[in-house]
Amino acid sequence: xxxxxxxxxxxxxxxxxxxxxxxxxxxxxxxxxxxxxxxxxxxxxxxxxxxxxxxxxxxxxxxxxxxxxxxxxxxxxxxxxxxxxxxxxxxxxxxxxxxxxxxxxxxxxxxxxxxxxxxxxxxxxxxxxxxxxxxxxxxxxxxxxxxxxxxxxxxxxxxxxxxxxxxxxxxxxxxxxxxxxxxxxxxxxxxxxxxxxxxxxxxxxxxxxxxxxxxxxxxxxxxxxxxxxxxxxxxxxxxxxxxxxxxxxxxxxxxxxxxxxxxxxxxxxxxxxxxxxxxxxxxxxxxxxxxxxxxxxxxxxxxxxxxxxxxxxxxxxxxxxxxxxxxxxxxxxxxxxxxxxxxxxxxxxxxxxxxxxxxxxxxxxxxxxxxxxxxxxxxxx
Amino acid sequence: xxxxxxxxxxxxxxxxxxxxxxxxxxxxxxxxxxxxxxxxxxxxxxxxxxxxxxxxxxxxxxxxxxxxxxxxxxxxxxxxxxxxxxxxxxxxxxxxxxxxxxxxxxxxxxxxxxxxxxxxxxxxxxxxxxxxxxxxxxxxxxxxxxxxxxxxxxxxxxxxxxxxxxxxxxxxxxxxxxxxxxxxxxxxxxxxxxxxxxxxxxxxxxxxxxxxxxxxxxxxxxxxxxxxxxxxxxxxxxxxxxxxxxxxxxxxxxxxxxxxxxxxxxxxxxxxxxxxxxxxxxxxxxxxxxxxxxxxxxxxxxxxxxxxxxxxxxxxxxxxxxxxxxxxxxxxxxxxxxxxxxxxxxxxxxxxxxxxxxxxxxxxxxxxxxxxxxxxxxxxxxxxxxxxxxxx
Numbered sequence: 012x013x014x015x016x017x018x019x020x021x022x023x024x025x026x027x028x029x030x031x032x033x034x035x036x037x038x039x040x041x042x043x044x045x046x047x048x049x050x051x052x053x054x055x056x057x058x059x060x061x062x063x064x065x066x067x068x069x070x071x072x073x074x075x076x077x078x079x080x081x082x083x084x085x086x087x088x089x090x091x092x093x094x095x096x097x098x099x100x101x102x103x104x105x106x107x108x109x110x111x112x113x114x115x116x117x118x119x120x121x122x123x124x125x126x127x128x129x130x131x132x133x134x135x136x137x138x139x140x141x142x143x144x145x146x147x148x149x150x151x152x153x154x155x156x157x158x159x160x161x162x163x164x165x166x167x168x169x170x171x172x173x174x175x176x177x178x179x180x181x182x183x184x185x186x187x188x189x190x191x192x193x194x195x196x197x198x199x200x201x202x203x204x205x206x207x208x209x210x211x212x213x214x215x216x217x218x219x220x221x222x223x224x225x226x227x228x229x230x231x232x233x234x235x236x237x238x239x240x241x242x243x244x245x246x247x248x249x250x251x252x253x254x255x256x257x258x259x260x261x262x263x264x265x266x267x268x269x270x271x272x273x274x275x276x277x278x279x280x281x282x283x284x285x286x287x288x289x290x291x292x293x294x295x296x297x298x299x300x301x302x303x304x305x306x307x308x309x310x311x312x313x314x315x316x317x318x319x320x321x322x323x324x325x326x327x328x329x330x331x332x333x334x335x336x337x338x339x340x341x342x343x344x345x346x347x348x349x350x351x352x353x354x355x356x357x358x359x360x361x362x363x364x365x366x367x368x369x370x371x372x373x374x375x376x377x378x379x380x381x382x383x384x385x386x387x388x389x390x391x392x
Numbered sequence: 393x394x395x396x397x398x399x400x401x402x403x404x405x406x407x408x409x410x411x412x413x414x415x416x417x418x419x420x421x422x423x424x425x426x427x428x429x430x431x432x433x434x435x436x437x438x439x440x441x442x443x444x445x446x447x448x449x450x451x452x453x454x455x456x457x458x459x460x461x462x463x464x465x466x467x468x469x470x471x472x473x474x475x476x477x478x479x480x481x482x483x484x485x486x487x488x489x490x491x492x493x494x495x496x497x498x499x500x501x502x503x504x505x506x507x508x509x510x511x512x513x514x515x516x517x518x519x520x521x522x523x524x525x526x527x528x529x530x531x532x533x534x535x536x537x538x539x540x541x542x543x544x545x546x547x548x549x550x551x552x553x554x555x556x557x558x559x560x561x562x563x564x565x566x567x568x569x570x571x572x573x574x575x576x577x578x579x580x581x582x583x584x585x586x587x588x589x590x591x592x593x594x595x596x597x598x599x600x601x602x603x604x605x606x607x608x609x610x611x612x613x614x615x616x617x618x619x620x621x622x623x624x625x626x627x628x629x630x631x632x633x634x635x636x637x638x639x640x641x642x643x644x645x646x647x648x649x650x651x652x653x654x655x656x657x658x659x660x661x662x663x664x665x666x667x668x669x670x671x672x673x674x675x676x677x678x679x680x681x682x683x684x685x686x687x688x689x690x691x692x693x694x695x696x697x698x699x700x701x702x703x704x705x706x707x708x709x710x711x712x713x714x715x716x717x718x719x720x721x722x723x724x725x726x727x728x729x730x731x732x733x734x735x736x737x738x739x740x741x742x743x744x745x746x747x748x749x750x751x752x753x754x755x756x757x758x759x760x761x762x763x764x765x766x767x768x769x770x771x772x773x774x775x776x777x778x779x780x781x782x783x784x
Contacts, residue, residue: 272687289678289679293664294425294427294696294698294711295697297692298694299693306685308697318686322683323683
């Protein structure tokens with residue numbers, strides 16, 4: 012059977028607004044919700060939508076990300092008729108293939124997509140938290156006989172100027188696109204989810220490369236070019252939880268929201284599971300001195316302290332008389348005794364020594380980076 | 393080390409005293425420690441010597457066990473360049489067929505073929521009812537250093553650590569060489585005055601040629617291929633048998649009480665660390681899961697949980713498996729709650745083992761004792777009035 016759809020997850024972004032959390036890892040590989048990395052949501056959506064051919068385009072600090080995705084087996088994407096493939100820049104006769112933008116990243120991987128020879132290409136971003144059935148969007152794309160369908164979401168009017176906004180006519184056809192407009196004419200924000208007819212998109216990308224190499228970004232270049240040529244572009248409206256976790260603030264917020272057992276994302280729904288690369292580790296051990304409330308704890312944790320309204324990712328250790336509140340602790344962090352952490356994000360493998368206090372304020376979130384050590388004896392003099 | 397050892401797991405193990413937990417599963421498939429099954433421990437030990445394949449012998453269909461093992465890839469037992477898990481189901485051992493006509497199928501041939509076709513130089517025999525984490529690379533080094541024909545793993549234990557009528561054996565050592573095994577006794581035959589004993593852990597390593605000779609003897613005498621029988625044949629043939637002392641955590645899973653105790657033992661940090669962190673990492677079938685949520689009113693004191701639980705009640709000294717929900721006002725103490733069980737409001741459980749998928753209705757109370765924990769069979773429903781609708 013011919014491959015109908017290939018999904019391309021653009022996971023090369025640095026995520027510089029996440030500061031030291033993305034110093035060593037790409038944004039899509041940043042841990043989320045105790046047992047996940049951000050890209051798990053897009054990958055699981057593909058798996059649950061029946062899209063089995065997925066290209067994961069990586070570039071910035073890809074080691075952890077590549078290792079996490081592997082051959083896609085954890086998402087059921089290692090099938091005889093489909094697979095997850097890591098796509099990294101490489102050099103060729105035409106020179107190095109580093110990606111200059113979202114569309115350019117797809118251009119550089121034309122061979123990969125052509126090899127699958129799909130009818131449609133779904134372009135996804137690897138850094139959003141949401142559950143979405145791409146198959147429904149694809150059905151809509153076919154119904155409208157569109158050449159491009161853009162996933163959009165109604166946002167509060169006051170926030171609209173932070174997004175790429177789509178103006179539509181009565182038939183939901185997109186007639187204008189405004190990138191972060193001062194005076195938005197619509198509140199339909201682009202989610203960075205696109206379905207293209209592959210042959211058409213390929214023609215645009217190849218022609219542009221031959222001519223002026225202008226089409227490097229989907230939002231800035233490709234959509235405007237499609238609009239100029241009067242292509243059939245439709246907006247597909249998504250309703251549900253969707254969060255861009257591109258800043259420290261939004262990452263922390265999204266995790267705190269995730270703690271709510273009634274959260275819209277419904278992470279325990281067996282019919283639409285969010286898959287991940289689950290570590291093989293011991294059960295959660297809550298000792299006699301542990302005190303845990305309104306929190307999520309993951310396998311491999313050892314807790315001797317007090318945890319309130321926080322998420323502890325797998326294999327985190329918390330010593331006696333330590334207190335953690337309103338915080339997100341990433342995997343393998345070691346927290347000593349008599350430590351106090353409030354309103355903070357603690358990076359993977361960080362080590363917080365005895366007696367340290369890490370406390371955010373009403374308008375800032377404290378962040379400890381990947382493998383960072385805080386407190387303890389210093390060798391330096 | 394890779395490819396040097398051909399492991400044979402004899403999982404035809406006595407499970408009568410573990411009923412109803414073993415009604416539909418072999419001892420090897422017994423859930424343990426929130427997220428494991430007993431088979432994970434020998435399999436994880438095997439990762440330490442990088443074996444590419446293993447042979448299993450099991451009496452039932454093995455459904456629950458095979459569902460857990462799948463391709464064996466978790467423990468490195470699957471490779472496109474040779475290896476894999478070789479399963480042999482519906483094995484009836486002579487001991488279980490007394491008085492009836494012996495049917496062994498291809499029992500001896502299966503052993504022979506697995507070993508003779510393997511590129512391995514050594515054969516390792518082990519089971520699953522001796523809960524432990526043995527470093528097999530160290531055992532192998534000991535075996536080579538001693539230039540022993542056969543090496544058997546043992547642990548010094550107190551008489552009271554196993555059943556009085558235990559079916560297991562105690563080894564006796566040579567007076568001139570305390571590492572040399574010269575005989576064994578059934579523990580049930582020991583007098584009560586003997587306080588300590590050297591428990592035969594039923595883990596044996598020997599070279600391929602010696603194994604094939606002993607296998608031939610077993611076939612000729614129509615005896616089961618067990619460590620106990622192979623020790624006897626080795627003694628008969630004057631082979632040198634050395635004992636390798638294991639000093640890590642051990643529990644012989646021989647009845648409900650020892651099974652219960654083994655789980656409770658893990659709530660002691662020394663035992664927990666000894667079993668999980670001092671030797672091979674313990675690997676189990678990977679499962680997709682969400683973190684466990686502990687509600688506002690939850691009260692936890694010395695307990696272990698797997699992922700995917702939702703806990704709103706009070707839990708003390710308990711071992712809780714995946715996908716268990718414990719409602720507000722419920723109290724669970726000194727208990728083992730297996731996967732998928734649901735505990736409603738105001739339930740009180742003390743010294744109870746709930747098998748998988750048990751539903752405890754609002755207000756129900758169950759109280760066992762440490763010697764006799766109450767065991768509730770899989771899929772049962774417990775009503776507040778004390779009625780139990782039995783599952784299997």
